[in-house]
Amino acid sequence: MALTNSQHDAIMRTYDAIRTENRHIQNERYAQVTAACPEIAQIEDDIIGLSMQAAAEMLKNPDYKTAYRKKLSELADRKAACLAALGRPADYLDPVYTCPKCKDTGYIGQHKCACFTKKAIELVYHDSNLKNIITTENFDTFSYEWYDKKTPIPSIGLTPYNNMQNIVSICHRFVDEFDTTYDNLLLFGDTGVGKTFLTNCIAKELLDSSHSVIYLTAVELFQCFEQQDFNKPDTSDTAIDSSYILDCDLLIIDDLGTEFANSYTSSRLFYCINERILRRKSVVISTNLSLSDIRNMYSERIFSRLTSAYKLLKLAGADIRLLKKTGQKP
Incomplete structure (x- = not known):
């Protein structure tokens, strides 16, 4: 049988739960490493500030994009060095996904991800x-x-x-x-x-x-x-x-x-x-x-x-x- 609306909703709720759990993991990682190395928190703030500044600057000067990318790369390198000093990989603070293909949404564009099909089969x-x-x-x-x-x-x-x-x-x-x-x-x-x-x-x-x-x-x-x-x-x-x-x-x-x-x-x-x-x-x-x-x-x-x-x-x-x-x- 095809999925009913309630079955589809049940699967989507599992994705909600997965995303919530993974955000919790990411937040725990952030708290852990920033407690050990406060500089990482400052770098994260600098990256956010730089991105907000870049959005305004590039409207006035499209050539600013090159300078922005250089500064962003420098911040990313500093962050990776700090994480390495703690024995963590460079992507340790990146978003956590159970399924990187669909980023735990169940869909890739308009198409169901393979992980959605598996969940549907398990349910039905x-x-x-x-x-x-x-x-x-x-x-x-x-x-x-x-x-x-x-x-x-x-x-x-x-x-x-x-x-x-x-x-x-x-x-x-x-x-x-x-x-x-x-x-x-x-x-x-x-x-x-x-x-x-x-x-x-x-x-x-x-x-x-x-x-x-x-x-x-x-x-x-x-x-x-x-x-x-x-x-x-x-x-x-x-x-x-x-x-x-x-x-x-x-x-x-x-x-x-x-x-x-x-x-x-x-x-x-x-x-x-x-x-x-x-x-x-x-x-x-x-x-x-x-x-x-x-x-x-x-x-x-x-x-x-x-x-x-x-x-x-x-x-x-x-x-x-x-x-x-x-x-x-x-």
């Missing part, structure tokens, strides 16, 4: 189940003990254990290089081999590093599009405006293929995948479908996008849920 997208799951399903709790070390997978020539080591390494690299390298992942394989667990691992790492992440099952994804396209009432806790689906830092689509597939879901899937490729926004997809199943179930152009723009990671092994239930090990 309340998937408490995911938040609970990632406390137990993450890279720290991942275990290789459920993967066979002896019998190679014929199609790739690696044991499930070695194959999973490679895949986990790729997932770690995906997270580590997320801000510098554009990439997408398609995790496919039989039921219970760890696909959803790995998507949870990725989600936690990026959420912990302040990225905006939307995690939806394929069914939920298409429900979001249907509610917007056909003006259906919002009955789902996970319903979210499609603009956030397209703009969030990472979109995770879990269990692709479990939805009721038809021409509408196929067209919406292509739109979502293609649009995020154009915007260079990463996607992680998990599915029980084989590559041939994907090709048969969806359009050729979807298959082409997935195979050309995604790392294809085939997970293999025994059903871990079944192994845990029966107390067996591979």
